[in-house]
Amino acid sequence: MSTPSTSVAPLIAAHGECVQGAVVVATCNRFEAYVEMDEPVTAADAVGVEAALAAIESATSVTIAELEGSYEVITGSAVAEHLFSVASGLESVVVGEGEIAGQVRRALTEARTDGTTSPELERLFQRASEAQRDVKNSTALQRAGRSLVRLALDLADSRIIDWAELRVLLVGTGSYAAATLAALRDHGAEDITVHSPSGRAEAFATKHGIAAVSPEHFPLAAAHADLVITCTSSELPVVNAALLGGAAIADTAAAAGCPVDHSATRRIVIDLGLPRNVDADVAELAGVDLLDLETIRLHAPLEELQATDAARDVVRNAAARFSVVGERRSITPAVVALRSHVFGVLEGEIARAQGRGDDGRTEQALRHLVGVLLHSPTARAHQLAESGRGDDFIAGLDAVFGIELPDAVAIADDEPEASATA
Numbered sequence: 001m002s003t004p005s006t007s008v009a010p011l012i013a014a015h016g017e018c019v020q021g022a023v024v025v026a027t028c029n030r031f032e033a034y035v036e037m038d039e040p041v042t043a044a045d046a047v048g049v050e051a052a053l054a055a056i057e058s059a060t061s062v063t064i065a066e067l068e069g070s071y072e073v074i075t076g077s078a079v080a081e082h083l084f085s086v087a088s089g090l091e092s093v094v095v096g097e098g099e100i101a102g103q104v105r106r107a108l109t110e111a112r113t114d115g116t117t118s119p120e121l122e123r124l125f126q127r128a129s130e131a132q133r134d135v136k137n138s139t140a141l142q143r144a145g146r147s148l149v150r151l152a153l154d155l156a157d158s159r160i161i162d163w164a165e166l167r168v169l170l171v172g173t174g175s176y177a178a179a180t181l182a183a184l185r186d187h188g189a190e191d192i193t194v195h196s197p198s199g200r201a202e203a204f205a206t207k208h209g210i211a212a213v214s215p216e217h218f219p220l221a222a223a224h225a226d227l228v229i230t231c232t233s234s235e236l237p238v239v240n241a242a243l244l245g246g247a248a249i250a251d252t253a254a255a256a257g258c259p260v261d262h263s264a265t266r267r268i269v270i271d272l273g274l275p276r277n278v279d280a281d282v283a284e285l286a287g288v289d290l291l292d293l294e295t296i297r298l299h300a301p302l303e304e305l306q307a308t309d310a311a312r313d314v315v316r317n318a319a320a321r322f323s324v325v326g327e328r329r330s331i332t333p334a335v336v337a338l339r340s341h342v343f344g345v346l347e348g349e350i351a352r353a354q355g356r357g358d359d360g361r362t363e364q365a366l367r368h369l370v371g372v373l374l375h376s377p378t379a380r381a382h383q384l385a386e387s388g389r390g391d392d393f394i395a396g397l398d399a400v401f402g403i404e405l406p407d408a409v410a411i412a413d414d415e416p417e418a419s420a421t422a
Contacts, residue, residue: 007024007059007110007114008022008024008026008033008052008055008056008059009022009023009024009033009055009110009111009114009116010022010114010115010116011054011055011058011059012024012033012035012051012052012055012116013114013115013116015047015050015051015054015055016047016051017038018037018038018044018047019035019036019037019038019047019048019051020036020037020038020118020120021035021036021111021116021117021118021120021121022034022035022036022051022052022111022116022121023107023108023111023116023117023121023125024107024110024111025086025103025104025107026107027100027103030086030091030100031056032083032086033052033055033056034079034083034121034124034125035048035051035052036118036120036121044075045073045075049073053067053071077319077323079124080124080127080128080318080319080322080323081315081316081319083104083124083125083128084127084128084131084132084315084318084319084322085312085315086100086104086128087100087101087104087128087129087131087132088101088131088132088135088136088141088311088314088315089101089132089135089141090135090141090308090311090312090315092274095141095297095308096141096307096308096311097274098136098175099175101129101132104125104128104129104132105125105129107125108121108122108125108126123322124322127318127321127322130318131314131315131318131319134314134318135311135314135315138310138314139307139310139311139314140307140310141307141308141310141311148272148293148296148297149176149179149180149183149272150183150186151296151299152229152270152272152291152296153183153184153187153270155291155295155296155299156227156268156270156289156291157187159266159268159289160226160227160268162188163184163187163188163189163190164188164189164190164191165191166189166191166226166227167191167224167225167226167227168184168189168191168192168193168225168226168227168228168229169192169193169194169195169213169221169222169224169225169227169228169229170184170192170193170194170195170210170229170231171194171195171196171197171228171229171230171231171232171238171239171277172194172196172229172230172231172232172272172273172277173194173196173198173200173201173203173204173232174231174232174233176231176272177194177204177231178208180229180231180272181194181208181210184229189227192210192211193205193210193211193212193213193221193225194208194210194211194212194213195212195213195214195215195218195221196212196232197232197234197238198232198234201213201214219243222239222243222244223243223244223245225267226267226268227267227268227269227270228244228267228268228269228270229269229270229272230269230270230271230272230273230277230278231272231273231277232273232277233273233274234273234277235275237276237277237278237279238273238277238278239269239271239277239278239279239282240278240279240281240282241279241281241282241284241285244267244269244282244285244288245285245286245288266287266288266289267285267287267288267289268288268289268291269282269288269289269290269291270291270292270296271290271291271292271293272293274293276292278290278292331381331382331384331385331390331393331394333405334381334390334393334394334397334405335378335381335382337397337403337405338374338377338378338381338397338401338403339374339378341401341403342370342373342374343370346366346367346370349366350362350363350366350367353366380393381393
């Protein structure tokens, strides 16, 4: 779905008191709402999803019924692993693309501005950025993603007789366009022009020493090109069959004294866009070969697959550490309650000892004993929490000492309860 113009996170946060915070990651081809709930575990998932869907409906006029079946709900410890994967580019069409990391950081910044973040969502998104940096620094994932550009040209190489004679039209001016231009020149391409649907062609062309194609000349340039490569962030296709093979274009070219002639070679269209820049009808044109990201990735080299596996290991380990810290934090109120109970008893005994004229040796001995006695249950509490059995410790406090914690603490799960992806 398209990125809504209305900020969605404040609408989610305003859904009810049980919503503790919301951060929304919205890009041209991704919409995810991260929601932290303060609600009994039996209801948190449903309420969180309801809050997200209602906010989307309010911001976009797309009804909840229309969204049915088009989103995924992720809860508990899986939320961290998913976000860390997204931030690292593992869930992108071009695996390892770097733009998503900045978009995740901006999502947190916007939530701070809107006042919708929470301490746990802050921790979640900050750790996501750390995981992304670890993936970038310890794996070849980003290089593997960029290699798709060169892989696309390698796949096209068998269809091209002489790169130097090729008329190339590059559509897009972002980082992938720069990488594509460098790869084209490495292959020997010389006749390269650039067009930008967003109007940035002139600046890009000047910087890289190539010619820019204006909007009015774009159809003719596309009709003349032997190789068209698209890599824009446009939400709609910028190249289609009508553009490449329409009769009106051919008539215009003939009238201009430069008729289109591709009889000597097949034409190639490479779509590197996110989302898709080239309409599927281009593949039906006679004499045109279409290479899109799905086709290109089928030929990805083993090193890319290995880089992806290594990156997922980094993400899984980071998510596990996040979960362990969260579980330790969730058991903290119970440990504090136990210590408060024991120290309350201790202070009473010390007061009685002092009343009997204790010279301080009894107090010292009692404090040492309590410290020794509390060490084992405190360590055990953290072990149980890390293995997902924190509730056993809390139940034990109630059964043995009669210490009852508030429901919100007893259920304690500090991770965002629901992530609705539409």
